[in-house]
Amino acid sequence: MIWLLSAIVVLLICALAAYTKARASLKRSGLPRGKLLYGDTGFPIGHLAPLSVDEHGTRQERPLISKRYGLVGRPDYLVRTREGIVPVEAKSGNCPASGRPYASNLMQLAAYCLLVEETTGARVPYGLIRYNDREIEVEFTANLREELLALLEEMREARAVEIVHRSHNDSRRCTGCSMRGVCEEAL
Numbered sequence: 001m002i003w004l005l006s007a008i009v010v011l012l013i014c015a016l017a018a019y020t021k022a023r024a025s026l027k028r029s030g031l032p033r034g035k036l037l038y039g040d041t042g043f044p045i046g047h048l049a050p051l052s053v054d055e056h057g058t059r060q061e062r063p064l065i066s067k068r069y070g071l072v073g074r075p076d077y078l079v080r081t082r083e084g085i086v087p088v089e090a091k092s093g094n095c096p097a098s099g100r101p102y103a104s105n106l107m108q109l110a111a112y113c114l115l116v117e118e119t120t121g122a123r124v125p126y127g128l129i130r131y132n133d134r135e136i137e138v139e140f141t142a143n144l145r146e147e148l149l150a151l152l153e154e155m156r157e158a159r160a161v162e163i164v165h166r167s168h169n170d171s172r173r174c175t176g177c178s179m180r181g182v183c184e185e186a187l
């Protein structure tokens with residue numbers, strides 16, 4: 001009987017430790033005020049869809065899917081605020097010195113904004129990119145949406161060819177690109 005009680009106590013302590021760690025992680029993420037709907041950083045919520053279980057038995061959020069735009073993704077967090085649903089992406093590095101997010105981070109966030117609009121029908125006023133040293137709020141404007149859709153179209157076309165060349169002469173785009181280290185056509 002004592003061993004059973006001990007096992008229960010150990011399980012409770014483990015659960016409490018996991019919960020405390022998850023809450024600390026949420027606090028560090030600096031989420032906007034509102035209701036947490038989705039969490040892909042070890043603290044799944046299961047609000048938008050039932051949680052799935054991976055091959056290690058870990059419960060996790062289901063990815064958001066838009067067949068219309070051919071997009072699939074798991075935002076780090078989604079928070080329902082008074083203005084609408086806000087995606088939050090947490091990055092492990094610092095913000096670029098320019099104070100603008102990396103182009104790839106910006107497009108990733110825009111893709112999540114579009115995915116959330118598509119899958120929930122809710123308004124997405126802006127998203128947040130949280131770098132180590134600062135947080136950047138990105139408004140989901142009509143221009144950003146157009147830029148994203150153009151990029152998705154470009155990617156669809158690029159999939160059909162074997163070698164994909166640089167499609168622009170914008171050095172700022174290359175400066176902020178995460179592929180710069182391996183790209184042979186970087187400006």
Ligand code: SF4
Nearest residue numbers: 166174177180183186
């Ligand atoms: S570094 Fe290469 S992949 Fe990145 S934007 Fe420039 S050309 Fe495109």
